[in-house]
Amino acid sequence: MGTGSPTTLFEKVWSDHVVAAETPDTPAILYVDLHLIHEVTTPQAFTVLRERGSRVRRPDLTLGTLDHSTPTTPVASFRDLAVAGDSAARQVQKMQENCHEFGIELFGFGSEHRGIVHVIGPELGATQPGKTIVCGDSHTSTHGAFGALAFGIGTTEVGHVLATQCLLQRRPKTLSVEISGRLAKGVTAKDAILATIGQIGIGGGTGHVIEYRGAAITAMSMDERMTVCNMSIEAGARAGMVAPDDTTFTYLEGRPRAPKASAWEASIERWRSLKSDSGAVFDRSITVDGNRLSPMVTFGTNPGMVVAVDAAVPDGDGGPGFRKALDYMQLQPGQRLSDVGVDVVFIGSCTNSRLSDLQQAANMLRGRKIANGVTMLVVPGSQQVKKEAEALGLDQIFRSSGAQWRESGCSMCLGMNGDTVPRGKLSVSTSNRNFEGRQGIGARTVLASPLTAAASAIAGKIADPRRYL
Amino acid sequence: MQAMRQLNSRTVVLPVNDVDTDQIIPARFLTTTTREGLGQHLFHDWRYRDDGSDNPEFVLNSPEARGCEILVAGRNFGCGSSREHAPWALLDYGIKAVISTEIADIFRSNSLKNGLLPILVQPDVHARLLQNPGDTICVDLTTTTLTLADGSAVTFPIDAFARYCLMEGTDQLGFLQNHLGDIVRFEEQRPWTP
Numbered sequence: 135m136g137t138g139s140p141t142t143l144f145e146k147v148w149s150d151h152v153v154a155a156e157t158p159d160t161p162a163i164l165y166v167d168l169h170l171i172h173e174v175t176t177p178q179a180f181t182v183l184r185e186r187g188s189r190v191r192r193p194d195l196t197l198g199t200l201d202h203s204t205p206t207t208p209v210a211s212f213r214d215l216a217v218a219g220d221s222a223a224r225q226v227q228k229m230q231e232n233c234h235e236f237g238i239e240l241f242g243f244g245s246e247h248r249g250i251v252h253v254i255g256p257e258l259g260a261t262q263p264g265k266t267i268v269c270g271d272s273h274t275s276t277h278g279a280f281g282a283l284a285f286g287i288g289t290t291e292v293g294h295v296l297a298t299q300c301l302l303q304r305r306p307k308t309l310s311v312e313i314s315g316r317l318a319k320g321v322t323a324k325d326a327i328l329a330t331i332g333q334i335g336i337g338g339g340t341g342h343v344i345e346y347r348g349a350a351i352t353a354m355s356m357d358e359r360m361t362v363c364n365m366s367i368e369a370g371a372r373a374g375m376v377a378p379d380d381t382t383f384t385y386l387e388g389r390p391r392a393p394k395a396s397a398w399e400a401s402i403e404r405w406r407s408l409k410s411d412s413g414a415v416f417d418r419s420i421t422v423d424g425n426r427l428s429p430m431v432t433f434g435t436n437p438g439m440v441v442a443v444d445a446a447v448p449d450g451d452g453g454p455g456f457r458k459a460l461d462y463m464q465l466q467p468g469q470r471l472s473d474v475g476v477d478v479v480f481i482g483s484c485t486n487s488r489l490s491d492l493q494q495a496a497n498m499l500r501g502r503k504i505a506n507g508v509t510m511l512v513v514p515g516s517q518q519v520k521k522e523a524e525a526l527g528l529d530q531i532f533r534s535s536g537a538q539w540r541e542s543g544c545s546m547c548l549g550m551n552g553d554t555v556p557r558g559k560l561s562v563s564t565s566n567r568n569f570e571g572r573q574g575i576g577a578r579t580v581l582a583s584p585l586t587a588a589a590s591a592i593a594g595k596i597a598d599p600r601r602y603l
Numbered sequence: 604m605q606a607m608r609q610l611n612s613r614t615v616v617l618p619v620n621d622v623d624t625d626q627i628i629p630a631r632f633l634t635t636t637t638r639e640g641l642g643q644h645l646f647h648d649w650r651y652r653d654d655g656s657d658n659p660e661f662v663l664n665s666p667e668a669r670g671c672e673i674l675v676a677g678r679n680f681g682c683g684s685s686r687e688h689a690p691w692a693l694l695d696y697g698i699k700a701v702i703s704t705e706i707a708d709i710f711r712s713n714s715l716k717n718g719l720l721p722i723l724v725q726p727d728v729h730a731r732l733l734q735n736p737g738d739t740i741c742v743d744l745t746t747t748t749l750t751l752a753d754g755s756a757v758t759f760p761i762d763a764f765a766r767y768c769l770m771e772g773t774d775q776l777g778f779l780q781n782h783l784g785d786i787v788r789f790e791e792q793r794p795w796t797p
C-alpha cells in the first residue's frame with residue numbers, strides 16, 4: 135500500500151502478509167491470520183508435527199470443527215452420537231485427540247458452534263476483511279466474500295501452517311469478474327456463479343485470484359457473496375474476493391469473534407481501504423451480464439457444463455468427454471431439462487446451507503408437498519443455522535412438505551458420512567460439484583440454486599423456480 | 604520424499620479432460636489417518652467393476668500399463684477437491700510424473716510436495732504423447748527436459764524452488780522453519796493483529 139500506483143484488493147491483502155518476498159529461486163513466505171481445520175485433511179499433518187517434535191505455533195489462530203464425515207441424523211444429544219463407519223469414527227477421534235494435545239479450539243459434538251468449516255468461520259465473525267485464511271479444503275475460497283484472501287491448501291501445507299503459521303507461495307495472477315446489472319426474480323447468486331463458471335470454463339481461472347465486482351455483486355447479501363466466492367475453485371481459481379463494504383460490516387458487527395468497541399472502529403477504518411483502486415490493472419477481465427441471467431442447472435459431470443433451466447441439453451463439442459458425461463447423466467442432446475425426473479433433492483453444503491438459502495427454499499415449499507417418490511434432505515450448514523431456522527419454524531415447513539430435516543454437516547455434498555444418493559438416481563443438489571460419483575457411486579448430480587431445488591422437489595422433475603414464485 | 608533427477612518410463616495414457624480428484628480417489632476412501640496404502644483405491648470407480656473385479660476397459664488394467672511411471676492425461680488434470688490423497692494414491696500406485704497441457708493449482712502444489720512431478724507441455728507435444736501410449740520417454744529434472752521416443756526434446760516449466768526440493772528429496776518445512784526469526788519479526792512489527 136502507499137506506493138502510489140493503483141493496486142488491486144488482492145495485491146493489498148497479499149503485500150500486507152509477505153514475511154519474505156519471493157525471488158526467482160524461492161517463493162514468498164506468506165503469513166496466515168486464520169487457519170481452519172477439519173477431521174479429513176489434518177491427521178497426517180499432525181503426524182508430521184509429532185515426528186519432528188514441533189508444536190502448533192499459533193493455536194490461537196487455529197480453529198477446528200467436525201463436518202465432513204459426521205452423521206446428520208437427528209438425535210436428542212449430539213454427545214452420544216456415533217459416526218458413520220469405523221474408520222470415520224477413528225478419524226473424528228484422532229481430530230479430538232490432536233486438538234486436545236496441541237491446544238487447538240475444536241467445535242466438536244455438543245458445541246453449538248459446530249458446523250461446516252466455511253459456514254462457521256463467517257458466522258463466528260472469525261472471517262474478516264483483509265485476513266489471510268487457509269484450510270485444507272478447496273472451498274476456503276468462500277471466506278473471500280469478506281475481502282479476505284482465502285484459499286485451500288493440501289495436508290502438507292496444513293503442516294506448514296501448524297508449525298510456522300506461514301506458507302510458501304508464488305504470487306498468483308488476478309482476474310476481474312464483473313457481474314453487471316440486476317438479477318431478475320428467481321435468479322440467485324448460485325445461478326450467477328454457475329453462469330460465470332460456464333463462461334470461464336472449469337480450468338479458466340487456474341493460476342488466478344478472482345475479484346468479483348459490479349452492480350449485481352454489490353447488491354448481494356453476505357450469504358449470496360459467499361455462494362459466489364465458494365465456487366471460485368470450480369473455475370479453477372484458488373481464491374475469489376469481494377471488496378468489503380457496509381453490507382460486510384453490518385454482517386460482522388457484534389459477532390462473537392469480531393473486534394469490539396474501539397478495536398471495531400479501528401478495524402472498519404482499515405477495512406474501508408480494502409478495495410481495488412480505480413485504474414488498478416488485472417491480468418485478465420471478463421464481464422457477465424447479470425440482467426440476462428436465468429436460473430441455471432448443470433447437465434454434465436463438471437460445474438462448467440451448465441445451461442438455463444428452461445433450455446435443452448446442448449449438442450456440445452461432440453467430443454468424447456462430452457459424450458461420456460451425457461452417458462453418465464443418462465441425458466440426450468436436445469432433451470428438455472424440464473422433462474428430466476428427479477429422485478433426490480439435497481439442500482445443503484457450504485455453497486447453499488445458510489439461513490437465507492433455507493428461507494428461500496422454505497418459502498417455496500410452504501403449503502406445498504414434494505412429489506411422490508422424491509427424497510428430500512435439508513441439511514443446515516451449522517448448528518447455529520439450524521437453531522435460527524427452527525426458531526423461524528422452517529423445520530416445520532420442510533417436514534410438512536415431506537422433506538427430512540437434519541443436523542448440520544457436509545452430508546450429501548460428498549457422501550462421506552453415509553448420506554448418499556443411490557446408484558443411477560438423479561439428484562438436484564445445491565452443492566458445488568457434480569463430478570461422477572461425488573454424491574454416491576453412480577449418482578447423477580444436477581447443481582442448482584435452493585429455489586430451483588425446491589421447485590424440482592415439488593414438480594418431481596427439474597423445474598423452473600419462476601413457476602412457483 | 605525420494606530425490607528425483609531422471610525418470611525413464613513407458614507412458615500410460617488417460618485421454619480424459621478435467622479428471623477431478625474425486626475420480627483419482629473417491630471421498631469414501633478419505634477416512635484414513637495415514638498416507639499409505641491409497642494406491643489400491645486409485646481411480647477406484649473407473650478401475651473396478653461393481654463386483655470388485657478389474658474393469659478390463661480401464662487403461663490402468665491393461666497389461667501394457669504395468670510398471671509405467673508416467674501418466675499422460677487430458678487437459679486440466681487434478682481439478683476439484685484439495686485432497687492430498689490424490690498424489691498420495693498416484694505415488695503409492697507407482698506413478699512418478701503426470702503430463703498434461705493444464706494441471707490444477709492445488710493438485711500441482713500437493714504433487715510437488717510429495718515427489719510427484721507435474722509436467723506441462725504444449726498442445727502439439729501433448730497430442731503426440733496422447734497418440735502414442737506406451738512410448739518410452741525420459742524426464743530429466745536437472746535440465747528440465749522431456750525427451751520423446753523419437754529423440755526430440757522439449758523443456759518444461761517448473762518452479763525453481765520446487766525443482767530444488769525434488770532433486771534433493773527435501774521437504775519445504777525446513778526452509779520455513781529456518782525463517783522463524785523473520786516470522787517473529789513480522790508478528791512484532793505488523794500494524795494490526797488478527
Ligand code: SF4
Pocket residue numbers: 201202250251252271273483484485543544547548565566
Ligand atoms: S459442504 Fe461439501 S464442498 Fe463444502 S466443505 Fe463440506 S464437503 Fe467440502
